[in-house]
Amino acid sequence: MKLFFLSCLLVSCCCLAGAVNREYYIGIIETVWNYAPGNTNIVSGQLFAEEEQAGIFLKRGSHRIGSAYKKAVYTQYTNQLYDVIVDKPSWLGFLGPIIKGEVGDSIIIHLKNFASRSYTLHPHGVRYTKENEGAFYPDNTKDLQKRDDAVEPGGQYTYTWNVTEDQGPAKGDADCITRVYHSHIDAPRDVASGLVGPLIICRKDTMNKDSDRHFDAEFILMFSVMDENLSWYLEDNIRTYCSEPSKVDKDDEDFQESNKMHSINGYMYGYLPNLTMCVEDKVKWHLFGMGNEADIHSAYFHGQTLIERHHRVDTISLFPATFIDAVMIPRSPGEWLLSCQVNDHIEGGMQALFKVKDCRKSTTDHNESTKIRQYFIAAEEVIWNYGPSAVNHFTGRELITDSESHIFFEQSETRIGGSYKKAIYKEYTDGSFTEHKKRLAEEAHLGLLGPVIKAEVGDSIRVTFRNNASRPFSIQPHGVSYHKSDEGALYGAASRGTESPASHVSPGATFTYEWNVPEDVGPTDQDPDCLTWLYYSAVDAVRDTSSGLVGPLLVCRKGALLPSGKQKNVNMEFFLLATVFDENLSWYLDDNILMFTLNPNKIDKDDEDFQESNKMHSINGYMYGNQPGLEMCKGSVVSWHLMGLGSEVDIHGIYFSENTFVTKGTRRDTANLFPHTFLTAVMKPDSEGVFEVSCLTTDHYTGGMKQNYKVKQCHWWNVDLSMYLHEKTYYIAAVEVEWDYSPNRTWEFERHQYHEESPGNPFLNKDNKFIGSKYRKVVYREYTDQTFSTPKPRGEEQQHLEIQGPLLMSNIGDKIIVVFKNLASRPYSIHAHGVKTDSSVVAVTNPGETKMYVWKIPERSSSDRGDPHCIAWAYHSTVDIIKDTYSGLIGTLVVCHKHYLPSFHTKKKVQFALLFMVFDENESWYLDENIQTYSSNPHLVDKEDEEFLESNKMHAINGKVFGNLHGLTMHVGDEVSWYLMGMGNEVDIHTAHFHGHSFDYKVTGVYRADVFDLFPGTFQTVEMTPQNPGTWLLHCHVTDHIHAGMEATYMVLPKE
Known part of the structure; x- marks a missing residue:
């Protein structure tokens, strides 16, 4: 199956020694865009009328605009008459047409502005002179060089860009790389109004009929919280869609929130159409983010893995103007979820479905695996204490009196304190679920994380899951291969049928998950021996993980693990989950209020100070130096497996003081983590002492996301003989x-x-x-x-x-x-x-x-x-x-x-x-x-x-x-x-x-x-x-x- 980019077929070519002039006729038009053109949440299967969260953004009212907004969009035409529009793929949503060029080409854009205010067209990733930049700012130019800075209503301008070697793909890049173009008079407001589109830049001779010749399908997706409050058309939209426009307060926080549309190409709650491909197709994904501080996105592809910059991933981090390209060869047929895993964005509807069809008779199921790794894991309710020693180990003071920590640990009429009822994954010795598997001394640091699941390429993983908690939970893994019947999340067509047992294990019930680790989910040649992933409960991904259900998962090369399960080339391994556990989102909030506050009737769950007191800035569920077991020997090889989880605030810089580590071939002392992102970092500590592992994000540091790790001299011969001769x-x-x-x-x-x-x-x-x-x-x-x-x-x-x-x-x-x-x-x-x-x-x-x-x-x-x-x-x-x-x-x-x-x-x-x-x-x-x-x-x-x-x-x-x-x-x-x-x-x-x-x-x-x-x-x-x-x-x-x-x-x- 080939998805050709029709939008590029009408490019006129003048071939001079292989270089091509690619001409585009683009108009800016004003139109009405509907972010969710229906009455049902396609992901959950529920009616919007029944979904409180979706109603915030989609429900029209006296002071609410609803799901449809006037926008300005880039539209492609066949020629200079601007009378025939060129079709574009439906999945592009409101994005402008796909503009493509190869190194050596010139791209000529004939822009005509049919809108009611001035706009421009400014590109990323091509060479342009001052009069072709399309961006307005004081740059010491005048007259002719200023004409590109604003195309007035009814006006026209021709931009010429050159695709030069120094702007094209570098040595490590793919043949075609992702860039964008957008209007740049006031770029934030122009983009919020809708003026943005994809620009794909390729190496010479790699495009075939205007699509990348090596791929069966290509998709381009923009993840953005479109802030309609910043749109130039906000007033128009209030007048058109609010039934009492004169009474709308534009500064009202709830009104502003209702206009922040968590969308992929302008679609929410599963409305993005036609992301279809076949099993074994080679699929290219061009992904980018746009927007504001809220725009941290973790784009998670269920059921498949991708290669991004030569590394194996299933989640891609996107930020405003981050441009990524990744390759997927889907192996598992079915309808799969593509979701931003940032908690606020899951609730806001930043989700789409992609369909993998079995077009040929599928190759035999690649599960000729020999070894089955068996785990017995239960979900259990416990009382978890974030500060078991009752001391802030950085100040030596008690947590309840210390100025930094008392906000989170004080227990009073209207405060819960440092202990909460949570649900966690616990390992058992066998399927009778009678005896807990004891944790080893080197696992003491795991805290509330579930047991570490490990497998090598070629293995199968069998997890027998018993739900000993009081509500339905599941297990959903990153980084492995599984059938739809073993998926721990429910969505799409499946949500409209009967509940699958895998995605909804009722209290008291048991389900056995079968996951495979074929070669095509294993580490690439540029990855470490073991890839870090996590597993979590996904009945309600936000509330289940906030309640505590999360654990580490390692996928290793064949032969990388010893029979004991330890890694061969590593002396110590540690697993760290950095997250602000938001106990306000836990299923057990009401239980915790009843059990731990001294006057439950006085609690206002919407009170900001109360909410803040329940945001626990922790590593593995520990705060302020309370994490045990981070001890290692000087000179040993230490593998740190780092994981992120949570919401928009979960931007972590995990800093290891006094030592450095290597990740992805680069030397660092700080690892950046975001929700559902993972990192393997290898360190050889060379200094003895007690050092800090902490989050450099200032609020997280003050809030307790800091621990101590200890490096001991275990061998007398391990001394530093380095000479420092040059002072x-x-x-x-x-x-x-x-x-x-x-x-x-x-x-x-x-x-x-x-x-x-x-x-x-x-x-x-x-x-x-x-x-x-x-x-x-x-x-x-x-x-x-x-x-x-x-x-x-x-x-x-x-x-x-x-x-x-x-x-x-x-x-x-x-x-x-x-x-x-x-x-x-x-x-x-x-x-x-x-x-x-x-x-x-x-x-x-x-x-x-x-x-x-x-x-x-x-x-x-x-x-x-x-x-x-x-x-x-x-x-x-x-x-x-x-x-x-x-x-x-x-x-x-x-x-x-x-x-x-x-x-x-x-x-x-x-x-x-x-x-x-x-x-x-x-x-x-x-x-x-x-x-x-x-x-x-x-x-x-x-x-x-x-x-x-x-x-x-x-x-x-x-x-x-x-x-x-x-x-x-x-x-x-x-x-x-x-x-x-x-x-x-x-x-x-x-x-x-x-x-x-x-x-x-x-x-x-x-x-x-x-x-x-x-x-x-x-x-x-x-x-x-x-x-x-x-x-x-x-x-x-x-x-x-x-x-x-x-x-x-x-x-x-x-x-x-």
Whole structure:
């Protein structure tokens, strides 16, 4: 079965030496779009009228718009008359037509605007000149070069883009890669109005009849919470669809929530049509995300696995402007669910069904397996204590009195405390379910996780499941193969028939699941020996997992496990589940209120403080250092199997202090996890002591998602013989300064002239109770010598660092000595990620004191086989890791391979270090001082006021907003390394997008992109050789962050 892209067949070709001009006639039209054109939830089989959750978004009313909205969409026409529309695949939804090109081609877009306001068309992943960019911002252009910036109603414009080698697929990429195009006058609002479409860029000679010649089917899906509150047509939609339009309050939170449409290509609750394929087809999926902070998506394909960037997956993480392509060869026929596994998004209807048909007589069932691995697992109700020692091991205080932890552990009239009734998976010795299988000492760390299920390629897994709980549960696995009759989730056509026993095991009942581990779900040649997955109960995926039903699953290469079940090449293995267990969503909330609160009648379940007290920021169900059993020997090989679960807040940067690990061929000390994503990380600890494993997302760190792991000297011969012969000394001080995030607002006002008022006003205007753009901060600054009398002036190449400390450079084998003087008014320190130190405790330097910090750079601080030559780490103060960082103490340390010295070839090497972070000044040590100094009426300030809190969140790149970051200057042909860094909180998902150029990044292979995803604890080197002179936009692609000023420009000058 071939699915040709009809939308491309009408491209006129002028062939010149193999290069093709691909012409498209595209109109922008206004139309009505229905996100769920029916009255039934196709996934659950229930009527929308009976589903409270779906009604929030779909029900029309006096103050509700419902499921249909006026939108603007890109539409393809056959020619310049714009009278005949070209058909497109029905599954594209409201996305624009598929635009495709091969390296060497030119793409010519004839755009005509039939809409009622100005729009443009701006592409990702092709080369364009200034007059073909289609993006409006202050870029030092005028006249003809500005005409592309806005196509007025009734107007026309022709854009010409070139598909160049440096924008096409890199060595590690597939033949065809995913990119997008969208309108870019006010990109967030234009996209929310509907103006976005797919752009597919291929290697030369790999397209066949306009589809990728190696595939039987191709699909393109956009996962996005379409925020209709941001649409230019909100007023129109209120007038048309609300029966009392004059009484609608656009600022009402419930009204706003009702307009956030959790959709795939504009369809919700299973309405996305015609995702059909055959068993054994080679299917290409192009996936991308768009939108805001809520747009963290875990796209989970039930019943199948895919290959994405040479790794085996069944869930793909997407963020605003993340572009992914993956390949699936479906083996199991049936109707399968494709769902975003983020809890809020499951409830919001971000789900579709794809059908795998048995078109040929299927090949024999590939289950010639020899070994059956048998497990006996029961769901049981227990009382689980998140802090069994009653102590916060990081402060030494009792959990109920400690300032950080008492919110979660206090038990009172209206608080549950730290113990909850939960349901967990427990292992038994046999099918009589009479004797629990005892956990070994090395399994003590598992906490509330179910037993570890392990299998090798070629095995079968047989799980006999007994439900000893009081409500129906199931077991649904990631990463293995199974028939529909063994699936632990119910949906689609099946939900309209009788309940299958696998997806709904009643209390007291037993069901035996059969799963297979064929070669095509096993690790790829670039994967570790064992892939980390999880299994969970999916009768109601949100409430069952919030209640505690989740466990780890390992799928290993053939021969990777010993007869005991341990991994061959590993000394210790640990399984960590990072999640904010939301007990408000547990089936047992009412039981817990009755059992543990002192006055159950007083409880208001909708009270925000009550809800917050039930959000347990835990690792394996433990908080504040209460997790037992994380002990290992120095020099041993430790395999960490990391798993994520939960909701939009579950953006985790799991940081292992004082050691590094390798994952996917790259060296890290922080692993980013999201709901239903998994990671295998291999570590060889080389320092003795007690270290921290914690989440760097600030609210999670404060909320208790931190534990201790212990490294012991088990063998006398395991000593470090590394020589650190090369010493480098830096003189660095902590200095208090007045910092201005926005010294000049000219760029901002020009950028946002289409707004009634600049979106920067809430952050930068002082009015009578806000602070404005200036704050007292503390920064790291370099000095010439130990007298600390002369600050070292910053050269032109360091000008862009702004708030960051000096850029520190080192090689393997270096010993870095930081002589640190604290010239500030409170205690601080300096400590780097990734380095080796002699003590697990970072010394505190009091005001006025000078101390020496020694960082060794062993092999394990440097790049691994899959990394670039130089990798970046952050350094910061650790006295109070959160407040110190928000107050301004952060910088970049770069570690290079020994032999990576600037060579004598003609290309000039240039480097830039960029920190993408929302500086939350409410968390700064200097907040009170800033209110007194900079607010016009300090006595009017209410520090708890929402508007005041928001006004102090500075969405900055290196501490500057709205184009105020300068010094990013390079020449055509330079070799540019960008060291990108993300830090911060739950809002700190940053998708850093470069206009005008793509860059290369390494994760074992070399890949190309023009957007890179950053989270708290992400440090990434990307490399670019600019070819395109001009002033180009560099910004975070997250909607709110664009409006809040996380934008800068970089300048490419003609070749020197």
